Amino acid sequence: MEVREEAPAKRSVLDRMRSPRPPQLWFEIMLIAVCYWTYSLIRNAVPEHEAAALRHAAWIWSFQQKLGLAFEESVNHAVNGVTWLVVSMNYYYATLHFVVTMGVLVWLYRRQPGRYAATRFVLFATTGVALFGYYFYPLAPPRLMHGVDFIDTVRVHETWGSMASGNLANVSNQYAAMPSMHIGWALWCGVVIAMLAKRPWVRVLGALYPLVTLFVIVGTANHFWLDALGGAVCLAFGFGVSHLWYGTSAFRMPQHTALHGTA
Numbered sequence: 001m002e003v004r005e006e007a008p009a010k011r012s013v014l015d016r017m018r019s020p021r022p023p024q025l026w027f028e029i030m031l032i033a034v035c036y037w038t039y040s041l042i043r044n045a046v047p048e049h050e051a052a053a054l055r056h057a058a059w060i061w062s063f064q065q066k067l068g069l070a071f072e073e074s075v076n077h078a079v080n081g082v083t084w085l086v087v088s089m090n091y092y093y094a095t096l097h098f099v100v101t102m103g104v105l106v107w108l109y110r111r112q113p114g115r116y117a118a119t120r121f122v123l124f125a126t127t128g129v130a131l132f133g134y135y136f137y138p139l140a141p142p143r144l145m146h147g148v149d150f151i152d153t154v155r156v157h158e159t160w161g162s163m164a165s166g167n168l169a170n171v172s173n174q175y176a177a178m179p180s181m182h183i184g185w186a187l188w189c190g191v192v193i194a195m196l197a198k199r200p201w202v203r204v205l206g207a208l209y210p211l212v213t214l215f216v217i218v219g220t221a222n223h224f225w226l227d228a229l230g231g232a233v234c235l236a237f238g239f240g241v242s243h244l245w246y247g248t249s250a251f252r253m254p255q256h257t258a259l260h261g262t263a
Contacts, residue, residue: 025109028105028109028120032105035124035127039127039128039131042131043131043134043173043176044173049138049175050140050175052138053138053139053140053144053174053175053177054140054144054145054146056137056138056139056140056178057139057140057141057142057144057145057177057224058145060139060224060226061142061145061148061224063226064224064225064226069225071218071225072142072150072218072221072224072225073142073148073149073150075215075218075219076142076150076151076153076218076219076220076221077149077151078219079153079219079220080151080153080156083157086153086157086219086220087157087159089153089215089216089219089220090153090154090157090159090220091159092212092213092216093182093216093217093220093222096213097181097182097185097186097213100185100186100189100209101123101185101188101189104188104189104192104193105120105123108120108192108196111196112196115196117246118242118245118246119192119242121238121241121242121245121246122188122235122238122239122241122242123185123188123238124238125237125238125241125242126181126184126185126188126234126235126237126238127181127184127185127234127238129234129237129238130179130181130184130231130234133178133179133230133234134173134176134178137178138175138176139175139176139177139178139227140174140175140177141174141177141221141222141223142221142222142223142224143220143221143222144174150221151221152221153219153220153221154220177222177223177224177227178226178227178230179227179228179229179230179231179233179234180217180223180227180228180230180231181231181234182213182216182217182222182223182231183210183213183214183217183223183227183228183231183232184231184232184234184235184238185231186209186210186213186214187210187231187232187235188235188238189206189209189210190206190207190208190209190210191206191235192206193205193206193207193209194206194207214228
C-alpha cells in the first residue's frame with residue numbers, strides 16, 4: 001500500500017510577516033527616516049510642563065541622595081575642570097548617539113541580514129515606548145535644576161553639544177529626559193555588537209560603549225543615572241516585543257564559524 005506524504009501546510013500571512021526577510025535598502029532608508037522624523041515630531045510636540053519637570057527632577061535628586069547615589073554633581077564638576085575632556089564629551093553627546101547607532105544598523109544590514117529585521121524592530125520598539133515617558137513624566141535635566149550647582153557644559157564652553165542647550169533649545173523639548181534614549185540606543189548598540197561581532201576586541205568596544213555614554217550623559221549634566229535605568233527598561237521592553245513577534249531564532253548566538261568578513 002502506497003503511503004503519500006502530506007504536503008506541508010501553507011504558511012499563514014502572519015507567519016510570513018514574522019519570518020526574517022532580506023532587507024531592501026531603499027525601504028530601510030525610507031523606514032528609518034520616517035520613523036525618526038515621527039519620533040522627533042511627537043517628542044518635541046509633548047507639552048513642556050516646566051513646573052512638573054522641575055518638581056520631578058527635585059524628587060529624583062532627593063531620592064538618589066537618600067540612596068547615597070547622588071554622584072552626578074561631583075562628576076559634572078570634575079569633568080568641567082578638564083577642558084579637553086568636557087569639550088570632547090559635549091561633541092560625543094551631540095554626535096555619536098546618531099553616528100554609532102546608524103553604523104550598527106548598516107553593519108547589521110550588510111553582515112547579519114537574517115537578524116536585521118528583528119534587531120531593528122527592537123530599536124524601534126525601544127524608541128517608541130520612550131514617548132510615553134516623555135508625555136507622562138516630564139523631567140528636567142540636572143543642568144536646568146534650581147538650587148543645585150550643576151554646570152551646563154555646553155553653555156560654559158560654548159560648544160554644540162546638546163539639542164536642548166543654547167540656540168537649539170527652542171526646537172527641542174528640554175523636559176524629555178526620562179527615559180534616556182542616549183542610553184537606550186547605546187545599550188542596543190552594545191548588546192548587538194557584543195552578541196554578533198566576530199572579533200573579541202570589537203565585542204569589548206561594544207560592551208564599553210554604553211558605559212562611556214553613561215559617563216558622558218552624567219558628566220555633562222544632561223541626565224540622572226535613573227534616566228539611564230529608564231532607557232534600559234525601554235530596551236528590555238523592545239527586546240521582549242521583538243522576541244514575541246519574531247521568536248527566538250533571530251536572537252540566537254551565532255557560531256563563530258558561520259561568521260564571515262570583518263567585525
